[in-house]
Amino acid sequence: xxxxxxxxxxxxxxxxxxxxxxxxxxxxxxxxxxxxxxxxxxxxxxxxxxxxxxxxxxxxxxxxxxxxxxxxxxxxxxxxxxxxxxxxxxxxxxxxxxxxxxxxxxxxxxxxxxxxxxxxxxxxxxxxxxxxxxxxxxxxxxxxxxxxxxxxxxxxxxxxxxxxxxxxxxxxxxxxxxxxxxxxxxxxxxxxxxxxxxxxxxxxxxxxxxxxxxxxxxxxxxxxxxxxxxxxxxxxxxxxxxxxxxxxxxxxxxxxxxxxxxxxxxxxxxxxxxxxxxxxxxxxxxxxxxxxxxxxxxxxxxxxxxxxxxxxxxxxxxxxxxxxxxxxxxxxxxxxxxxxxxxxxxxxxxx
Ligand SMILES: Cc1cc2nc3c(=O)[nH]c(=O)nc-3n(C[C@H](O)[C@H](O)[C@H](O)COP(=O)(O)O)c2cc1C
Numbered sequence: 001x002x003x004x005x006x007x008x009x010x011x012x013x014x015x016x017x018x019x020x021x022x023x024x025x026x027x028x029x030x031x032x033x034x035x036x037x038x039x040x041x042x043x044x045x046x047x048x049x050x051x052x053x054x055x056x057x058x059x060x061x062x063x064x065x066x067x068x069x070x071x072x073x074x075x076x077x078x079x080x081x082x083x084x085x086x087x088x089x090x091x092x093x094x095x096x097x098x099x100x101x102x103x104x105x106x107x108x109x110x111x112x113x114x115x116x117x118x119x120x121x122x123x124x125x126x127x128x129x130x131x132x133x134x135x136x137x138x139x140x141x142x143x144x145x146x147x148x149x150x151x152x153x154x155x156x157x158x159x160x161x162x163x164x165x166x167x168x169x170x171x172x173x174x175x176x177x178x179x180x181x182x183x184x185x186x187x188x189x190x191x192x193x194x195x196x197x198x199x200x201x202x203x204x205x206x207x208x209x210x211x212x213x214x215x216x217x218x219x220x221x222x223x224x225x226x227x228x229x230x231x232x233x234x235x236x237x238x239x240x241x242x243x244x245x246x247x248x249x250x251x252x253x254x255x256x257x258x259x260x261x262x263x264x265x266x267x268x269x270x271x272x273x274x275x276x277x278x279x280x281x282x283x284x285x286x287x288x289x290x291x292x293x294x295x296x297x298x299x300x301x302x303x304x305x306x307x308x309x310x311x312x313x314x315x316x317x318x319x320x321x322x323x324x325x326x327x328x329x330x331x332x333x334x335x336x337x338x339x340x341x342x343x344x345x346x347x348x349x350x351x
Pocket of ligand 1: 076078280
């Protein structure tokens, strides 16, 4: 899949998925404005390539929380992978590991944490946590994760209640006993965030107090995902967060937010060198990745394209998507005279 064209890949994934699974993957909240604008915002940025640089050796290595990885491209946490492939997150984790990419496993996964851990190779596995109301259950989960070798907790804070996605609501996934949110308390049958039962319910009541508690309780670093403002990012870091994920959840909950491309610079500047900053939302090209890194992101995460690859070809499909983006990143670096990621600085972009 060297010549992967993401439009064609999405098309093929759509053909293979049940319509409700596709609707769940593809949807954005309300009018899908943020989802669409995320993509457009990266594309609208203009590069100022440098010429006559030696680009024969390109270095894409980066350290994430002290651990070196070969690529700044990570797999974003997306839930319920058995809706897309029978092996679920086991295949996703295997595919990410083969590409050397950090894998962020979602709370709403359909495969046990311990089984996903078996797929780990050299790249880190982190776990995306939704803070549910019972603290003892959160504690038990943290202990299990640490035991299984996960090296960071990613607390998602941008969806205390579910948004509303008309597309997914119209084509509801029907819960079945073979697809469980198996790591959640009570192992419920998987329902999407857009199930009518969830409307108006505060599912994940995390506040600053819970963040403070989590940072103290967790033996592994805490990352906060879903931040779109410099002041919030600074407050998270003051509470002990080791990294910030600038994200609007792929435009799936609150519509008409700022785009992530528009605010990554503000967050990086506010946080300074006190924490690492990553970004996701609408990253579809190597040039998008280079732009994000130039604006100060240490790494990027990719959501929907990973699901397309998973659907079409399981673990190999996930690897192919990540490898494809990596090849594009290297090419963009070569064509812009950027031999290593330390040379990806704001000056590479037009104001
Ligand atoms: C099907 C799907 C499920 C998702 N589930 C979660 C989740 O459980 N937790 C979370 O923090 N983010 C979730 N996200 C958001 C992603 O982590 C990420 O922020 C977003 O997909 C990035 O945008 P992109 O899809 O345009 O690359 C989900 C995204 C999709 C597409």
